[in-house]
Amino acid sequence: MSAFGTPETARQRSPGPAPGGLSALAQRWAERLYGWRWRLLPPLTGIAMFAMILGAVIVAPREAIEGEVQRLMYIHVPSANVMYAAVFAWLVASAIVLWKRDMRWDPIARSVAGVGWLFTGLTLATGALWGKPIWGTWWAWDARLTSTLILFLIFSAYLLARSLADESDEQVARYSAVFAVIGAVDVPIIYMSVRWWRTLHPQPVVANLEGPALPMSMLIVLLISLVAIVLLAIWLVALKSEAESAGHRLTAIRTAIDRRERA
Amino acid sequence: MDHLEYLFAGFAVFWGGLLFYLMWLQARLHGLNREIARLEERLAEAETPRPRAETGIATSRS
Numbered sequence: 001m002s003a004f005g006t007p008e009t010a011r012q013r014s015p016g017p018a019p020g021g022l023s024a025l026a027q028r029w030a031e032r033l034y035g036w037r038w039r040l041l042p043p044l045t046g047i048a049m050f051a052m053i054l055g056a057v058i059v060a061p062r063e064a065i066e067g068e069v070q071r072l073m074y075i076h077v078p079s080a081n082v083m084y085a086a087v088f089a090w091l092v093a094s095a096i097v098l099w100k101r102d103m104r105w106d107p108i109a110r111s112v113a114g115v116g117w118l119f120t121g122l123t124l125a126t127g128a129l130w131g132k133p134i135w136g137t138w139w140a141w142d143a144r145l146t147s148t149l150i151l152f153l154i155f156s157a158y159l160l161a162r163s164l165a166d167e168s169d170e171q172v173a174r175y176s177a178v179f180a181v182i183g184a185v186d187v188p189i190i191y192m193s194v195r196w197w198r199t200l201h202p203q204p205v206v207a208n209l210e211g212p213a214l215p216m217s218m219l220i221v222l223l224i225s226l227v228a229i230v231l232l233a234i235w236l237v238a239l240k241s242e243a244e245s246a247g248h249r250l251t252a253i254r255t256a257i258d259r260r261e262r263a
Numbered sequence: 264m265d266h267l268e269y270l271f272a273g274f275a276v277f278w279g280g281l282l283f284y285l286m287w288l289q290a291r292l293h294g295l296n297r298e299i300a301r302l303e304e305r306l307a308e309a310e311t312p313r314p315r316a317e318t319g320i321a322t323s324r325s
Contacts (some may be wrong), residue, residue, distance in 0.1 A: 067265035072273040079277070118284050122277055129273040133266035232281070239288050246295040253302045260309055 021212050041235040044188070048228035055221035063218075069133050074221060076126040077206070078229035079119045080148075086116030086233070087180075087187050094180035097173055106173045107244035108237075109180065110162055114238045116183075117155035119229075124148060143193035144201035147186055154183045167244075168251050 023099040033040070056074035065069035096102050127145070139145065158179035162242035166168045194203050205213045212219050 038266045064267075066266065069266040069273075071270055075273065075277045118280065122279050125276045125280070126273045129269050133269045136324045144283055236284070236288070239285075239292065243288060243295060244298060246292060250295055250299050250302070253299060253306060256303060259310070260306070 014020070020021040037238055041231065041238065045228065045235050047233040048224065048231050050115070052221075052225045052228040055224050060218055060221040061215070063134040066134055069130060072126055073218075073227070074225040076123060076130060077222060078226040079126065080228060081083040081124040082119045082229055082233045083116060083123055083148075083151070084187055085230070086112050086119060087183050089237075090116055090180045091184040093178035100172070101170070103170060103173065107241050107248065109173075109177065110159075110244050111240035113155055113158050113180070113231055114240050117152065117159060119233065120152040121154055122150065124152060131200070140200045142199040142201060144190065144199050147190040147193050151183055151186045151190060154179055154186065158183075166251070167247050167255075216254045 052074065056071050060071065060074065062068055089112045090109055093105040093112060096105040097109060124145075127148075131140075132138050158176055161176045161179070162172070165176075193199060194201055206219070206222065214222065
């Protein structure tokens with residue numbers, strides 16, 4: 001199978017429509033969009049990525065004080081936003097696994113955690129590369145950087161725990177869902193750290209009470225970059241979910257073969 | 264002042280990281296699907312009853 005997947009398989013797996021009403025219509029559309037994900041995501045992501053690169057490298061103006069290196073903002077800030085969104089999605093999926101014991105959400109939790117780990121790592125790496133010429137150091141143990149590193153370690157611990165255990169082990173899935181709760185506690189600390197403590201990291205330039213502190217040309221490119229990286233993250237989550245589901249299926253087939261050989 | 268080397272390094276790390284993750288994911292998915300196909304084939308073979316002549320037992324006793 002390719003990265004573009006098989007729409008037929010997705011359609012077969014999706015549950016049937018609910019009877020009548022507005023919710024049925026919404027569900028039908030959601031199912032249709034889910035079935036089209038391999039047709040929609042690659043071209044949409046490609047177009048958005050092209051616009052992002054064009055905007056970040058050519059269209060956006062050069063920043064007067066920091067110079068060209070400030071263009072790293074167009075990958076660093078959207079990566080950080082995807083990191084926040086991933087923690088939220090991870091928390092929702094893990095909460096359903098934890099309380100409802102619905103194991104259908106476990107592959108989603110694992111997929112989102114994998115992609116969240118990737119974007120947290122990219123946020124730290126691009127931040128260090130931006131920090132060196134501006135702050136004069138790759139790393140500082142300030143509140144924003146340290147709390148982000150803690151989130152990266154939480155993601156790593158979760159993924160390590162899941163990779164060491166059997167994929168279909170429900171107890172491991174429920175216990176490791178606690179990592180998502182700890183990660184979710186860390187997110188408000190990361191976000192508020194620049195307000196609560198004195199940090200090297202600057203205050204938010206977009207999510208301000210006084211409005212965005214960016215020129216419109218930079219703000220538009222930043223929003224395009226955000227859309228592009230969110231689409232890319234959704235694509236990666238969809239692909240990782242396919243891999244997780246395939247892993248579960250493989251375990252089920254192995255169990256069936258073992259049972260048969262013992263009989 | 265522009266520190267272009269850091270800009271290039273930042274973009275390289277970002278795109279390189281994404282590409283590496285995508286390729287790793289693609290390879291894993293490919294490997295899993297191949298293993299599933301192999302095991303399904305094995306399971307199907309095990310479920311199909313074999314004709315007696317093919318087992319070799321009948322020929323050795325005759």
